Amino acid sequence: MxxxxxxxxxxxxxxxxxxxxTKQVLHRLSRAIGHLEAVKKMVEEGRDCSEVLxxxxxxxxxxxxxxxxxxxxxxxxxLLEAMETGDxxxxxxxxxxxxxxxx
Numbered sequence: 001m002x003x004x005x006x007x008x009x010x011x012x013x014x015x016x017x018x019x020x021x022t023k024q025v026l027h028r029l030s031r032a033i034g035h036l037e038a039v040k041k042m043v044e045e046g047r048d049c050s051e052v053l054x055x056x057x058x059x060x061x062x063x064x065x066x067x068x069x070x071x072x073x074x075x076x077x078x079l080l081e082a083m084e085t086g087d088x089x090x091x092x093x094x095x096x097x098x099x100x101x102x103x
Contacts, residue, residue, distance in 0.1 A: 019073050020076070021069050021073040022073075025066060025069055025073075028062065028065070028066040028069065029066060032062040032063055032066065035055070035059050036059050038055070039056055039059060042055065067101055071098070075094075079094060
């Protein structure tokens with residue numbers, strides 16, 4: 001399994017290089033997970049719905065921004081390499097991933 005991409009079958013075909021933002025992505029994800037755990041605790045404690053919604057919006061924003069970092073890293077490495085080698089599958093996979101990410 002490739003820890004940078006999740007499941008092995010989803011691994012980037014250009015895995016020969018290192019992703020420059022891996023530490024930043026992992027840090028952002030850890031913070032978002034901690035924030036989400038705090039929101040869960042707010043719900044368990046019966047906190048005001050307005051407060052919970054505001055915190056959920058903050059978690060969603062953190063996840064979206066993390067996705068942007070992953071996308072930038074992918075463009076700077078995998079996509080650039082795919083364009084140089086004419087790898088249409090990587091380009092198609094990116095289009096599919098962007099469509100799913102933006103839903």
